[in-house]
Structures are given as C-alpha cells and as structure tokens.
Amino acid sequence: MADADMDLDQALESAHLPALLAAVVHMTGDGGWLRPEWTPTYTPLSRGDPGLAPEVQAQIRREVKPVIEAYLAGGSLRTPSPDRPTLRRMMDFVGGGPIPETYADFLIDEIAISGKSSKDPQFEQPKLKEAARKLSVLVIGAGMSGVLAGVRLSQAGVRFEIVESNPDVGGTWLVNTYPGCRVDNSNHMYSYSFEPNHAWPQHFSPQPELLKYFRGVAAKYELKKHIRFETRVESLAWDEARSVWRVELRGKDGRAETVEANAVISAVGQLNKPRVPQIEGVGTFEGPAFHSAEWRHDVDLAGKRVAVIGTGASAYQFVPEIAPKVANLKVFQRTPPWGLPVPHYHEDVPEGVKWLLEHIPFYDKWYRFWLFWMTTEGFLPMVKADEGWNGPTTAVGEANLGLREMVAAALAAQVADRPDLLPNVVPTYPVGGKRAVLDNGVWLGALKRPNVELITQPITRITPRGVVTADGTEHEVDVLLYGTGFTASKFLSGLKVKGRGGRDLHETWAGDARAYLGMTVPGFPNFFMIYGPNTNIVVNGSIIFFSECAVRYIVGCLRLLAETGAKAIEVKPDVHDAFNIRVDDANKGWAWGSPNVTSWYKNEFGRVSQNWPFGLIDYWRASLAPNPDDFVLTREPEPVS
Structure with missing residues (x-):
C-alpha cells in the first residue's frame, strides 16, 4: 500500500482528474466543481487522459489541493450520498458526456455510492x-x-x-x-x-x-x-x-x-x-511436452531448443518471457492474433494512484466507474456486423474496418524493420472474430529476436524428435509446449x-x-x-x-x-x-x-x-x-x- 504520508502534489500528478473532481463534490457538497470547461474529452486508448490542456490540468490540481488538505486534516464529507440529479451530473462529467438515461439505474447500481447494490442478497425478512x-x-x-x-x-x-x-x-x-x-x-x-x-x-x-x-x-x-x-x-x-x-x-x-x-x-x-490438438503423433515426442495450463517448472528451458504450438492468449504471454532464455524458439502459428494496442499492459500502478484510491473518499468509486463506463460498450460497436455488408471479408462493417485499419497500422509499425514478418502478423479475419489480446510490443519484439522463428507451414505430425510441417521439414527440438487453449x-x-x-x-x-x-x-x-x-x-x-x-x-x-x-x-x-x-x-x-x-x-x-x-x-x-x-x-x- 502506498505511504500514508505521500506528498500530495506527487499523488495529484497521478490522479484521474474527472474522478478526483467527483470525489471533491462529495467533500464539499458543491456541484460547481463539475465545470463545463473541465469536462473530459477522451480518445480511444487514451488511458484516461481527460484531453485538457496541461495548464488547465495544473489549475485543477492547484484548486483541489486545499480542499483535500482540509478534509485530510479532519474535515467531513458534505455529500456522501448525492441526490439523483447530482449523481447524474457527476456520471455525465466523469464519463465525458451525457450518459443515456437508459443506462442510469444500471450504472448507479454498479457504483453503489450508498454502499448497497442490487447484488447484495435480500434475505432480511x-x-x-x-x-x-x-x-x-x-x-x-x-x-x-x-x-x-x-x-x-x-x-x-x-x-x-x-x-x-x-x-x-x-x-x-x-x-x-x-x-x-x-x-x-x-x-x-x-x-x-x-x-x-x-x-x-x-x-x-x-x-x-x-x-x-x-x-x-x-x-x-x-x-x-x-x-x-x-x-x-x-x-x-x-x-x-x-x-x-x-x-x-x-x-x-x-x-x-x-x-x-x-x-x-x-x-x-x-x-x-486444456486442449491438446489432434495431430498425428501427439504423445510420441521423447522430450518434455506439456500444455501451458500444466506448466512444468521442473523443466529448465535455458539453452534449450523449444517449440511452441499455438499463438493464442497464453502463448502471447509466455513466449516473450521464455524467448530470451532459450537457445532457439520455433513458434508454430495457424492464424495470428489481433493485438489491441495497450502500451501500459505491463506497467506498474503509480504509488500516487494507490494513495488516492486508499485515502480520498469515493475516488475509488469514480475511478472504477470511469473504467466501467469506458468498457460498458467498449469496442462493441466496432465489432458489429453491418447488414448487407459488401466490403472486404477482412471486416464485417464500416466501423469494424476502421478498427482493423487502426490496429493493423499499429502492428505494421512494430515490424517496419522486419517486412518479412508483416504478412504473418496482421490477421486476415475481422477484429473480434477470434479472441483479441492486449499488445504492448513484447510479442512482436519476441518474434523479431534472432533466436526466434515464426513458422506458418501447417503441422502434419509430431515425431519423437520434434515437429514435421507440410513442406516435409522436421524441426528437431528439446522441449515441446502447447499454447492451444481449452475445450x-x-x-x-x-x-x-x-x-x-x-x-x-x-x-x-x-x-x-x-x-x-x-x-x-x-x-x-x-x-x-x-x-x-x-x-x-x-x-x-x-x-x-x-x-x-x-x-x-x-x-x-x-x-x-x-x-x-x-x-x-x-x-x-x-x-x-x-x-x-x-x-x-x-x-x-x-x-x-x-x-x-x-x-x-x-x-x-x-x-x-x-x-x-x-x-x-x-x-x-x-x-x-x-x-x-x-x-x-x-x-x-x-x-x-
């Protein structure tokens, strides 16, 4: 947990400002903190940046600081449970725009400002x-x-x-x-x-x-x-x-x-x-062979020749971890995954964020509300099929095509120095057709390593020594890993x-x-x-x-x-x-x-x-x-x- 004596200025630098301003309304009972000119303007993949000019963000931090200091010095909450009109204003503000009334009860229930929710068992009688x-x-x-x-x-x-x-x-x-x-x-x-x-x-x-x-x-x-x-x-x-x-x-x-x-x-x-693929010869490999869900920590991969079958969500996570340790890594791919750009996928939560969540009343509620609202619909409209779509089969609609182009460009930028990889890392199926993964660059970074080879030839059989592909090549390895998902x-x-x-x-x-x-x-x-x-x-x-x-x-x-x-x-x-x-x-x-x-x-x-x-x-x-x-x-x- 973050230090209770953390410097407030340092903590405020990490704040999600719309959520912080909503918390200040609870402290002061003053809805005037939700100023129209401070309404956030989010963009996709913005990580919560309110889209306000740096000087405006600095102004917000300066103005809320004495309010927070007064509360921490022994102040009390003026509005622990705002009335519905105030709550709706707060929701619209933190959400970055008017939230349809049809979502109101749903979101109010999810916030559970009063501490109660429809999910609590109702067995009081x-x-x-x-x-x-x-x-x-x-x-x-x-x-x-x-x-x-x-x-x-x-x-x-x-x-x-x-x-x-x-x-x-x-x-x-x-x-x-x-x-x-x-x-x-x-x-x-x-x-x-x-x-x-x-x-x-x-x-x-x-x-x-x-x-x-x-x-x-x-x-x-x-x-x-x-x-x-x-x-x-x-x-x-x-x-x-x-x-x-x-x-x-x-x-x-x-x-x-x-x-x-x-x-x-x-x-x-x-x-x-765990699902092990139905490939001829499965079980005949003489070295260690196991599924990612049954990882054998007794098998030391350092300096070994390793084969990975499958490039789904689990392989997407473990391949970058083992690639620097093995002598040689062969990744057998049937279809590439869509990696949605999330640069902070491996990043630490700043200590200031932890401090705010723990010490500022209702900040955690509004921070979670923002996350929840941003994913309530999320990318859903972008994976919806347009009725009568006659565009490319790599998409199912206009919005889906736009999402595809954005994500494909992000993937292409990562392999600009390896054009040979490009055809094999940008999927030909629509985004959302299969499970997408979160991409912060480590997957393609691993595939670009000199000791890693991406193989797209279909596998025909497993042998005691390795994997045989459709071109007749036998890829000899010491360890065989399955990243092939579940039944x-x-x-x-x-x-x-x-x-x-x-x-x-x-x-x-x-x-x-x-x-x-x-x-x-x-x-x-x-x-x-x-x-x-x-x-x-x-x-x-x-x-x-x-x-x-x-x-x-x-x-x-x-x-x-x-x-x-x-x-x-x-x-x-x-x-x-x-x-x-x-x-x-x-x-x-x-x-x-x-x-x-x-x-x-x-x-x-x-x-x-x-x-x-x-x-x-x-x-x-x-x-x-x-x-x-x-x-x-x-x-x-x-x-x-």
Missing part, C-alpha cells in the same frame, strides 16, 4: 431468514465464481458447502502458473465490486497477485471452513421423491461419499480443460448430471450446450451454472461483472424457493428455447458470428455457444431477479413415477 437456514447448497469449484457464490450465500444465511478439486482456492489463477500469466482486464475492474483492492501493483496484474486477492477474499469471509479441498464431484442425480440432489464425491484418498443438497451451483467455468465448448465435461426422470444433461445437449441466461436448463431443477453457455464477453467489460449478476440471479431463485415454500424451481422449456433463438440470431450479427471465422467461441456445429451477443446492461437487467412466470415451482415433492 424474518420469514426469509428462517427459510434460508433450511436450504442447503453445494457449489462446485472455488475459483473466482465459486468464492463469490460462497460470499453471497454466507451473507444470505444459506447453508452451503464448496467442493474443490485443487488444494486451494483461486481456480484458473491457482492452476495457470506459466511465465507471464496475467489478467487482460484492468484489475480495478477485474475484482469484486464489493471488495476493491487499492494496492494492485500493476494495471493488469500477474497471476500471483490475482491468487493473493482471491485467497484474501476467501479468508475475509471465512470460506475455507465451508470448502472440501482435493475432492472431486463425480456425478449429480436429482431425487424426485425428495426434491434433493444426490452428489457423489471422491476424495484425495479415493474414498467415495454421497452428500445431498437442495440446490447445486456449478462454478467450474469454461476455460479449465471451452465442452461444458461440464467429466461431470455426470442426471435430472428429472434420469435425464442426462450431456445427452440432452448432444454437444451443443444451451441454458436460459447461461444458468439453468429445463429438466434439471435447482441446478445452476455460473459462466455457462453464452455468457462469455469479447471486447467489453469484466467477466467478474457477469459472475456477480449470475450469482445475484441464482440467490434470487433460492429466495423464490424460500418465499413460496416450493421445493424445486425449473425453467420452462418454451422460455429456455425462445431465449436461445434470440441469442443465436443476435450472435450472427457480430464479428465472432461471421460464417468465415472459426474460433473457440463456436462449438463443433459452428454455433456460437460461448458469447453473450447483447450489452452488459442487458445481462444486468435480465438477471436482476427471476421472473416467477419463467419457472415451474414445485411446492410438494412429486411421487416417484
């Missing part, structure tokens, strides 16, 4: 508290979403247990330890809205810091006493006679146990099963789920996973998923926002059970089907839905099974609370048929 104590929930997974579910269930007073196959919390941030592993969403958003961290060391923090954060939240809410570690959930079966889930567990010692729960929440996510479309693979009447979930899906709001499936009462089908986001927002919305909705379903005395809640088939028709139709209108693009966003049938095709506000609204009309509520256990 004595009757609900009594009913909550009678419920029991089993959560599968103690990663980001599982920890979140545990926090909210604890706050609601619902009995719960979390089952985790790993020895600690953290999920993907525990398991993925490859060099360079870090988040690609700003940390001040990639954190729970109710648990800000003012001490993030970097804007996009590395894996150890993320693991530390989730461990800290689990400790604060005393979740470990609710978690069975090193235990696997092998199967779930719905007991219709008693309206409970029978859950088969297997511990580290191999011993099986069956437990029961009124409801089950799957928090296993989408990106947890994302195979939702809940390895978990047997039997619902009403013994209905099998995977047979129901038949490889094409679908769910209502990504959370619930007809025929599977009291069974919920977080980060389920069609809840992934591409270029806007943080996945933690989606998980918070999902947990709010799931806790709302539990509340509905408590309010009605029902034993089971099950989405109606027509509601589920109509929702999925809307999703499929909408996904066709985005770059990732283009028929000319293949990616992990699509399943084996070519259907986009991963992505949410609407705005963040739409998921927020849809998940505010369950509509009882969408569900069948069973108030008494059904007789066994």
Whole structure:
C-alpha cells in the first residue's frame, strides 16, 4: 500500500482528474466543481487522459489541493450520498458526456455510492431468514465464481458447502502458473465490486497477485471452513421423491461419499480443460511436452531448443518471457492474433494512484466507474456486423474496418524493420472474430529476436524428435509446449448430471450446450451454472461483472424457493428455447458470428455457444431477479413415477 504520508502534489500528478473532481463534490457538497470547461474529452486508448490542456490540468490540481488538505486534516464529507440529479451530473462529467438515461439505474447500481447494490442478497425478512437456514447448497469449484457464490450465500444465511478439486482456492489463477500469466482486464475492474483492492501493483496484474486477492477474499469471509479441498464431484442425480440432489464425491484418498443438497451451483467455468490438438503423433515426442495450463517448472528451458504450438492468449504471454532464455524458439502459428494496442499492459500502478484510491473518499468509486463506463460498450460497436455488408471479408462493417485499419497500422509499425514478418502478423479475419489480446510490443519484439522463428507451414505430425510441417521439414527440438487453449465448448465435461426422470444433461445437449441466461436448463431443477453457455464477453467489460449478476440471479431463485415454500424451481422449456433463438440470431450479427471465422467461441456445429451477443446492461437487467412466470415451482415433492 502506498505511504500514508505521500506528498500530495506527487499523488495529484497521478490522479484521474474527472474522478478526483467527483470525489471533491462529495467533500464539499458543491456541484460547481463539475465545470463545463473541465469536462473530459477522451480518445480511444487514451488511458484516461481527460484531453485538457496541461495548464488547465495544473489549475485543477492547484484548486483541489486545499480542499483535500482540509478534509485530510479532519474535515467531513458534505455529500456522501448525492441526490439523483447530482449523481447524474457527476456520471455525465466523469464519463465525458451525457450518459443515456437508459443506462442510469444500471450504472448507479454498479457504483453503489450508498454502499448497497442490487447484488447484495435480500434475505432480511424474518420469514426469509428462517427459510434460508433450511436450504442447503453445494457449489462446485472455488475459483473466482465459486468464492463469490460462497460470499453471497454466507451473507444470505444459506447453508452451503464448496467442493474443490485443487488444494486451494483461486481456480484458473491457482492452476495457470506459466511465465507471464496475467489478467487482460484492468484489475480495478477485474475484482469484486464489493471488495476493491487499492494496492494492485500493476494495471493488469500477474497471476500471483490475482491468487493473493482471491485467497484474501476467501479468508475475509471465512470460506475455507465451508470448502472440501482435493475432492472431486463425480456425478449429480436429482431425487424426485425428495426434491434433493444426490452428489457423489471422491476424495484425495479415493474414498467415495454421497452428500445431498437442495440446490447445486456449478462454478467450474469454461476455460479449465486444456486442449491438446489432434495431430498425428501427439504423445510420441521423447522430450518434455506439456500444455501451458500444466506448466512444468521442473523443466529448465535455458539453452534449450523449444517449440511452441499455438499463438493464442497464453502463448502471447509466455513466449516473450521464455524467448530470451532459450537457445532457439520455433513458434508454430495457424492464424495470428489481433493485438489491441495497450502500451501500459505491463506497467506498474503509480504509488500516487494507490494513495488516492486508499485515502480520498469515493475516488475509488469514480475511478472504477470511469473504467466501467469506458468498457460498458467498449469496442462493441466496432465489432458489429453491418447488414448487407459488401466490403472486404477482412471486416464485417464500416466501423469494424476502421478498427482493423487502426490496429493493423499499429502492428505494421512494430515490424517496419522486419517486412518479412508483416504478412504473418496482421490477421486476415475481422477484429473480434477470434479472441483479441492486449499488445504492448513484447510479442512482436519476441518474434523479431534472432533466436526466434515464426513458422506458418501447417503441422502434419509430431515425431519423437520434434515437429514435421507440410513442406516435409522436421524441426528437431528439446522441449515441446502447447499454447492451444481449452475445450471451452465442452461444458461440464467429466461431470455426470442426471435430472428429472434420469435425464442426462450431456445427452440432452448432444454437444451443443444451451441454458436460459447461461444458468439453468429445463429438466434439471435447482441446478445452476455460473459462466455457462453464452455468457462469455469479447471486447467489453469484466467477466467478474457477469459472475456477480449470475450469482445475484441464482440467490434470487433460492429466495423464490424460500418465499413460496416450493421445493424445486425449473425453467420452462418454451422460455429456455425462445431465449436461445434470440441469442443465436443476435450472435450472427457480430464479428465472432461471421460464417468465415472459426474460433473457440463456436462449438463443433459452428454455433456460437460461448458469447453473450447483447450489452452488459442487458445481462444486468435480465438477471436482476427471476421472473416467477419463467419457472415451474414445485411446492410438494412429486411421487416417484
């Protein structure tokens, strides 16, 4: 944490001035600080620069300094909770222009200036508290979403247990330890809205810091006493006679146990099963060979000949880390990634920013609000397909073409000294068609190293000595690394789920996973998923926002059970089907839905099974609370048929 005695002038130099001025309104109760001539004018990729002349920025710092000094000397907040008109003015100011009224409630809820949010469990009534104590929930997974579910269930007073196959919390941030592993969403958003961290060391923090954060939240809410570690959930079966889930567990010692729960929440996510490509000879390589998600730290790469298969998000992070250490690095690429320019991707958060977040009341709220608003729509309009687009197939619309030209120019500038690389580092598919990565120059810097070779010839087979490409060349190496992603479309693979009447979930899906709001499936009462089908986001927002919305909705379903005395809640088939028709139709209108693009966003049938095709506000609204009309509520256990 930044020093409490930090020089104020130094801290103010690091301030996001619009957020600071909003904080000053709280201190003074004076909306006059939101001067029209101080309204920020942001530009894409501006990192929050308000677009004001240097002398104007200096003036703002001079004028706010005595106000802040007076507050720190013992002053009080004049307006801790502004009225709605004032709050709307503050939002428009920090956002850099009028924010549509349709977004107002959504954003006010996200800021949670009063300290309360719609995401807080609403179980205050004595009757609900009594009913909550009678419920029991089993959560599968103690990663980001599982920890979140545990926090909210604890706050609601619902009995719960979390089952985790790993020895600690953290999920993907525990398991993925490859060099360079870090988040690609700003940390001040990639954190729970109710648990800000003012001490993030970097804007996009590395894996150890993320693991530390989730461990800290689990400790604060005393979740470990609710978690069975090193235990696997092998199967779930719905007991219709008693309206409970029978859950088969297997511990580290191999011993099986069956437990029961009124409801089950799957928090296993989408990106947890490494995908090794189906290449002839996989498994025959005689040297060390492993996937980035199963990094072997016992294998010293220094001075070795190394092959990397795949150039997705993980390879984009670990290749620049290992390139200076190895003797020779061969990177096998099928399609290049789009790298969106983010120069500060590896930069430290200035100590002044940390100090302001910690010591200036409400500054953290408004700084997060700015980040959130900038990514609420984000690049979304730029990856939208224009109806009837007849332009180049490298884009899906006019705005998408403009984004493509901007990003392609940034990539080309980095390889101006290596024109031979240019055709192989600028993708031919539309921006947004596949997962984009954040580019600060280190990826192409690594590819330009004299000991690194980018190979675009297709791989035909793996041999005991290396990799053979379509031109007949055998590339002999000492170590083989797979940066080939995950089996994302195979939702809940390895978990047997039997619902009403013994209905099998995977047979129901038949490889094409679908769910209502990504959370619930007809025929599977009291069974919920977080980060389920069609809840992934591409270029806007943080996945933690989606998980918070999902947990709010799931806790709302539990509340509905408590309010009605029902034993089971099950989405109606027509509601589920109509929702999925809307999703499929909408996904066709985005770059990732283009028929000319293949990616992990699509399943084996070519259907986009991963992505949410609407705005963040739409998921927020849809998940505010369950509509009882969408569900069948069973108030008494059904007789066994």
